[in-house]
Amino acid sequence: MSKRLFITLLALAFALSGCGKSAEKQAAPKSKRTIVFVFKLVGIPYANVCQKGAEQAAKELGANVEFLGPAKGGDVAGQIRIIENQISRGVDAIVISPNDPNSVKPVIDKAMRRGIKVFTWDSDAPDTKRIFYVAAADDVGIGTDIMDRLAKDIGGKGKIGIMSGGQGALNLNLHVDGVMKGLKKYPNITLAKPIIYNNDQPQQAQSGVAGLLQANPDLVGIACVNSPGPPGAARALIAAGKAGKVKIWGLSLPSENREHLKSGAVNGLILWDPAKLTFLTAKLVNDYLDGTKPTDGMEVPDVGKLKVSKTGIIIMPGVVITKDNVDQFDF
Amino acid sequence: MRKIIQIKELPVIALCAGLFVYFTCRAPNFIEPMGMLDDLKQYASYAILAVGLTLVIGSGGIDISVGSVLGFATVVLGVALSRTESSLALACLMAMAAGTAFGAFNGLAVARLRLQPVAVTLSTMAAARGLGYVIAGQGISSINLPERSQWLQDAAYYSPAPVVLAAAIAIAGWLALSGTTFGRHILAIGSNEEAARLSGINVARVKIAVYTITGFLAGISGLITAGMINTATTEAGIGYEFEAITAVLIGGTSISGGEATVLGSVLGVLAAALLNRGFGLMGISDLWRMMFLGLILIASVLLDRLRKHVALRSAVVEAVT
Numbered sequence: 001m002s003k004r005l006f007i008t009l010l011a012l013a014f015a016l017s018g019c020g021k022s023a024e025k026q027a028a029p030k031s032k033r034t035i036v037f038v039f040k041l042v043g044i045p046y047a048n049v050c051q052k053g054a055e056q057a058a059k060e061l062g063a064n065v066e067f068l069g070p071a072k073g074g075d076v077a078g079q080i081r082i083i084e085n086q087i088s089r090g091v092d093a094i095v096i097s098p099n100d101p102n103s104v105k106p107v108i109d110k111a112m113r114r115g116i117k118v119f120t121w122d123s124d125a126p127d128t129k130r131i132f133y134v135a136a137a138d139d140v141g142i143g144t145d146i147m148d149r150l151a152k153d154i155g156g157k158g159k160i161g162i163m164s165g166g167q168g169a170l171n172l173n174l175h176v177d178g179v180m181k182g183l184k185k186y187p188n189i190t191l192a193k194p195i196i197y198n199n200d201q202p203q204q205a206q207s208g209v210a211g212l213l214q215a216n217p218d219l220v221g222i223a224c225v226n227s228p229g230p231p232g233a234a235r236a237l238i239a240a241g242k243a244g245k246v247k248i249w250g251l252s253l254p255s256e257n258r259e260h261l262k263s264g265a266v267n268g269l270i271l272w273d274p275a276k277l278t279f280l281t282a283k284l285v286n287d288y289l290d291g292t293k294p295t296d297g298m299e300v301p302d303v304g305k306l307k308v309s310k311t312g313i314i315i316m317p318g319v320v321i322t323k324d325n326v327d328q329f330d331f
Numbered sequence: 332m333r334k335i336i337q338i339k340e341l342p343v344i345a346l347c348a349g350l351f352v353y354f355t356c357r358a359p360n361f362i363e364p365m366g367m368l369d370d371l372k373q374y375a376s377y378a379i380l381a382v383g384l385t386l387v388i389g390s391g392g393i394d395i396s397v398g399s400v401l402g403f404a405t406v407v408l409g410v411a412l413s414r415t416e417s418s419l420a421l422a423c424l425m426a427m428a429a430g431t432a433f434g435a436f437n438g439l440a441v442a443r444l445r446l447q448p449v450a451v452t453l454s455t456m457a458a459a460r461g462l463g464y465v466i467a468g469q470g471i472s473s474i475n476l477p478e479r480s481q482w483l484q485d486a487a488y489y490s491p492a493p494v495v496l497a498a499a500i501a502i503a504g505w506l507a508l509s510g511t512t513f514g515r516h517i518l519a520i521g522s523n524e525e526a527a528r529l530s531g532i533n534v535a536r537v538k539i540a541v542y543t544i545t546g547f548l549a550g551i552s553g554l555i556t557a558g559m560i561n562t563a564t565t566e567a568g569i570g571y572e573f574e575a576i577t578a579v580l581i582g583g584t585s586i587s588g589g590e591a592t593v594l595g596s597v598l599g600v601l602a603a604a605l606l607n608r609g610f611g612l613m614g615i616s617d618l619w620r621m622m623f624l625g626l627i628l629i630a631s632v633l634l635d636r637l638r639k640h641v642a643l644r645s646a647v648v649e650a651v652t
Contacts, residue, residue, distance in 0.1 A: 036614065043618050071617040074566040077556055078617070081373040085611025088366025089359060100473045102562035106488045167464075167472030168564055194469055 032064050034091040035285055037278065038082050039069035039122070040099045040169065044200060045256055046227040046274055049331045050122070053278030060279075061286045067278075073200045074166045076103045083107045087116060093285050096130070097122035100168040104128060117289065121281040122274075123171035124313070131288065134281040136272040137318035139171050142251065143178020143225060145270050148185075149320075150221045150249040153267050157188035158220030161212045163196040163205065163233060163250075165226035175225035175251065192216040198228055205232020206239075213240050224250025231256045234265035254321050254329040261323045269321040275331055276303055277316055284314065337642060339583030340595040342634055346581065346602045346627065354609030361612060368491055370611070372559070374604040375493030376401065376552040376568075380575035381582075381596040382504035383545030388576070388584050389508065389591025390541050391521040392441060392448035396433065396455035397549045397575060401568030403459040404430040404553030406467050409474030409563020419480050426557075427550035433459055434546015438539035456572070463565045474563040487558025496555070500548065505593040517541060522589025577624055578603055581631045585639070602627070 037054050039047050051067040058065035068086075070078030076099045086094050087110060094111055097120065098104045108118045108128040117131055124133040136142075150160065162179055164172045176195065183189060192215070196208035205228045213219060213236065224230045230252040237243040243265040252269050260266040280303050284294050296308040307315040321329060354361045361367075380397045387394045404426040411422035433455055440451040467474060476484065486492045508514035516537045519527040528534050552571075557563050580586055581602060582595025603624065610620045 042616055066614045068611075068614065068616060071621040072570045074569055076560050076562070076564055076566055077373070077376075077568075080560055081370070081607060082611055082617065084366075084369045084373060085608060088363060088369060088608070089612045089614075099566075100560070100562055100564055102473060102475060103560040103564070106484070106561050166566065168566060 032062075033093075033286070033289065034064040034066070034089075035093045035095065035282055035289075036086045036091050037065070037067045037069075037095045037097075037121070037282075038079060038086065039067065039097050040079065040166070041073045041075065041200065042067070042069040042071060044073075044228070045253055049253060049274045050278040052331070053273075053275035053280075054282060056275065057279045057282030057286070061282065063282075063286055065282050074099060074168075076100045076168070080104065080107050083111070087111045087114060090114075091116060092289060093117040093119065095119045095121050095281055095285060096125065098125045098170070099166065101125040101127070101170045117285070119281070119285055119288075121277065123169055125170070126311070130312075132284070132294065132312035132314055134277065134284060134314045134316065135171075136274070136277045136316055137270075138315055139174035140178040140181065142270055142318065143175040143180075143223075144182035145178070146175075146223050146225065146249045146251065147179045147182025149268060149270070150223050150247060151182070151186050151189060153247040153249070154189070154221045156186055159190045159192050159216055159218050160221040160223060161192045161196065161209070161216065161219055163198060163208060163212075163222060163224045163226075163229045165198055165200045165228070167197050169226075172225050179223045179225065192219055198226065198232060200226060200228055202228045202232050205229050206235045209233040209236035210240065213237070213242065213246070219246055221247040221249070224248065224252065226250075227252045227256065230266045230269065231260060234260040237265055253331060254326045255331055258326055261321070261326045264323070267322070270318060271321055272316055272318045273329070273331060280316055337638070339590060339592050339638075340598060341583075342631065343582050343595050343598040343602060347598055347605060350602060350605040350609060354605060354612070358609045358612035361609060367608065368494065370608040371601075371604055372487075372491065372493045373607070374600050375497040376555050376559075377571065377575050377578060377603065378497040378597055378600040379500050379548050379552045379555070380545075380571060381578045381600050382500050382593055383541075383548040384575055384579045385504065385582075385584050385591050385593050385596045386508065386517055386541040387448075387545050388579055388586065389521050389588060390517045390538060391524060391588030392538065392541070393576070394434075394437060394452045394542060394545050395449065395572045395576070396437060396452040396459060397545060397552075398568040398571035398573075399456045399459035399463070400430050400433045400546055400549040401553045401556060401571060402565060403433065403463045404550040405557045405563045405567040406463040406474070406565055408480075408554060408557050409476060410466055412477050412480050412563075413474050419482060422480070423483070423554055426553055427547060430550020430553060431543060431547040434543040434549065435539065437546065438542030441542060442535035442538035460565070467565050472565045476557065476561065476563060480558075483554065483558040484561055487555050488561065493555045493559070496551070500551070501593055501597045508591060508593050513537065513540070518589055518591060520588075521585075521591070574603055574624065575600075577628045580635070581627055583631075583635070585635050586632060 054065045054067040104125050105128045111118045112129045120130045121134040198205035230250040248266045257266050304317040407429040408426040411417045411425050440446050441448050516532045556567050578599030579596045582599035584591040
């Protein structure tokens with residue numbers, strides 16, 4: 001026993017003595033700036049596309065830009081866990097798309113106190129010390145836009161459903177508010193309650209719509225405000241033999257909907273390019289760290305004209321995607 | 332040699348040491364104490380759940396509802412604070428009571444109705460999560476914690492209290508399991524329920540107790556989680572059962588019951604925390620962390636099987652010679 005213990009300790013000592021060198025090596029290229037994005041979760045298509053933007057930014061800005069997030073959807077504590085890691089790591093900037101705006105408040109305070117600059121993108125945490133928020137289009141406006149286009153396709157009357165992602169995500173709740181706001185303009189359109197929450201899971205999107213169709217045989221349209229929504233809804237419609245009869249407008253990726261757009265199961269998408277959004281955010285953050293703040297009306301090549309509000313909200317212009325232009329988008 | 336193999340905690344000690352050495356070399360700032368403490372705090376909830384699960388798994392059962400029960404307790408806390416006049420202390424008591432009630436339900440269903448633990452706790456897992464959504468209200472997932480709960484947030488987020496509490500609970504669990512009749516009864520039931528019954532152990536009472544304790548501990552973890560994430564959310568604790576059960580099994584508690592170690596479970600949580608910190612500091616994706624945990628889990632289960640096989644063989648050899 002004691003011999004074994006001795007050998008173990010010896011091995012440990014060797015391992016630790018070899019340690020000094022590589023730790024020094026690690027510390028050397030510290031001069032390169034590190035910007036870390038912490039998304040709501042990783043592994044879903046939307047997150048993967050965002051990550052591409054971060055990778056592109058890393059190349060163009062010559063900075064170390066990383067993209068992290070919890071492996072599970074709706075994992076509020078998991079996201080905090082990852083942000084804590086990054087604070088301890090001492091990165092230069094952390095950019096968050098919070099699962100829950102309240103939950104990140106203390107951790108943002110802590111990071112800012114330790115001199116790490118914190119920003120939000122994709123979804124905001126308004127009552128925190130975050131420096132600015134880069135939004136993909138106006139969160140409420142995009143919901144209203146979806147509603148307007150859906151209303152046009154269903155002829156301004158009938159019963160519609162709404163599908164969102166996680167119940168706590170601020171951006172999605174604002175999109176839903178936008179849909180509701182738009183709905184008020186159409187007295188002949190009624191809402192099938194309750195709102196479906198798919199927790200960003202494709203299966204839940206499909207099963208949610210399947211249930212909605214059963215409960216509401218007279219449904220004529222669905223407004224979807226998160227990316228798994230439209231393809232999930234389309235699969236449910238195809239299974240129920242109602243593809244094309246029930247209209248779908250929503251927020252999603254062209255790549256997830258290409259077939260459905262062409263077959264008519266999904267009518268259209270309102271969207272921004274998440275890679276571009278993430279790239280733009282990385283660029284604005286990098287500029288900020290260099291001492292240049294974003295200004296209202298500034299023109300960014302490849303992105304367009306930015307709106308910058310006094311409350312630190314930066315809005316990137318969005319695009320409308322239908323079967324006619326879907327092939328122009330490679331994400 | 333045979334004796335060393337029989338030390339249940341040996342693999343997890345080796346794992347922790349290995350992770351510690353590797354990450355000290357590879358991950359920047361790994362041994363920085365403040366950051367280490369912050370990261371350990373993230374795992375206090377898991378450690379508390381793991382203590383309860385050690386008792387349950389030791390008794391030959393399983394409880395996969397802990398994450399949902401934790402979430403439900405969090406919602407009870409939030410609703411009590413934001414929609415009633417109840418004091419922070421009362422709201423905390425209500426949350427713990429809610430967890431305990433679910434635990435007691437699990438225990439009663441397993442012990443009195445003789446239902447399969449996995450089936451019972453699978454139902455509770457869904458029911459607790461669902462009930463959380465119901466009492467939070469349609470479309471509300473995140474309940475703001477009011478001013479008077481500041482104490483809880485300060486204690487959980489800004490002080491090392493979660494780690495201290497988890498350590499205290501672990502010590503209590505360790506004493507209960509290895510130093511009391513109750514603990515011996517748990518393991519006796521886990522290794523052979525029928526024999527335990529015949530030897531006069533009140534099997535039902537012991538089982539009800541372990542599930543109830545686990546529910547109570549899930550309630551406490553719910554309070555810590557709410558304090559740490561600064562909000563009461565219906566989504567709190569999603570998937571926690573996986574990591575807590577993994578920690579218990581990595582720690583050397585046998586999945587088939589009869590052998591359990593609270594120390595091992597705590598070390599299992601420590602290994603998960605080290606892995607999280609190391610990967611986090613190296614900027615490695617959470618998906619890899621989950622996959623790695625899964626691999627460690629399967630390796631532990633295999634090792635447990637191997638250890639039992641060796642023990643059985645040497646016992647046979649001894650009996651023959």
